[in-house]
């Protein structure tokens with residue numbers, strides 16, 4: 526066995542069906558007396574109102590102002606609310622966009638965070654914050670943004686539309702896949718990654734047939750949790766870098782972008798990391814990792830082309846330049862020609878390739 530470093534992150538996790546009932550007790554445990562509940566607008570706001578009611582007198586207000594890719598402007602608007610009535614804690618209910626807003630606020634105020642995830646994005650398990658300003662997404666690692674407590678209640682994911690369930694699930698699987706070939710990978714995270722992919726992939730297929738199945742919803746959220754730990758614990762590589770650049774540059778939908786790109790990056794990297802590919806293949810029950818991921822995406826009805834997500838074709842060159850300007854660690858050496866060819870395949874929705 527190779528030498529390694531393993532660093533555990535200090536997050537309290539409360540997992541299980543109906544555990545939303547403990548939100549007031551968990552907020553109190555963090556010393557909150559005037560908590561602000563955060564969410565996105567629309568469906569997210571209804572969930573936030575439910576959480577606010579459960580918090581009772583501890584809730585000082587609801588702010589449904591979270592936006593995809595955590596624009597700094599949305600954080601500044603929320604800061605006004607946080608400062609006014611002397612908020613002493615943040616309760617985020619929603620997907621990665623809502624968690625992102627809580628983290629951005631915690632970075633600037635050091636307020637404690639209690640997060641109730643409703644998608645499989647995994648942000649709640651990481652000390653990573655991505656913020657967007659002027660079409661550029663910048664990422665930082667800082668323990669101040671790591672939530673103190675996370676309540677995983679699968680009942681909160683029941684309303685997640687099947688399309689979001691699928692793409693969000695692939696987003697989570699991407700964390701585990703890149704953890705398996707991370708520069709600082711370690712055997713503990715390898716275990717979580719393979720198991721996370723296995724649980725989530727199986728549950729996503731079951732949910733396609735029965736979206737409200739409690740056992741499958743629970744397994745999916747459990748798998749997503751494991752994948753989130755992977756993202757928070759080891760460094761990522763080309764796949765995450767590409768998705769960040771694409772999201773920031775063209776405001777592409779986060780989870781859908783991950784879902785389209787993942788099989789292409791895995792095919793591109795495959796030869797350079799055979800052990801990781803074997804683990805992904807085992808988890809999916811597939812002989813070839815990239816084809817297994819592509820097959821999973823197809824069977825979940827996920828689109829195959831970046832052009833369908835709104836990326837302009839002349840954007841390929843800009844993405845190549847942005848990636849090579851600050852190249853990520855990656856198991857395979859990155860070249861302009863290699864990236865260009867892979868992005869062109871992903872843009873057109875063409876078959877996987879390695880060149």
Ligand code: NAD
Pocket residue numbers: 565566567568569592593594595619620621622623625643644645646647648649651653654655681682683684685686689693696756779780
């Ligand atoms: P999201 O939070 O924007 O949610 C997607 C959509 O689903 C939204 O319209 C939301 O209102 C809706 N939704 C969420 N939960 C629902 C539910 N239970 N029922 C019905 N509708 C629901 O998207 P996301 O994919 O969860 O998160 C994406 C964001 O998270 C991006 O900004 C990304 O950069 C960030 N992210 C960050 C990290 C990190 O570690 N920093 C990790 C993963 C994702």
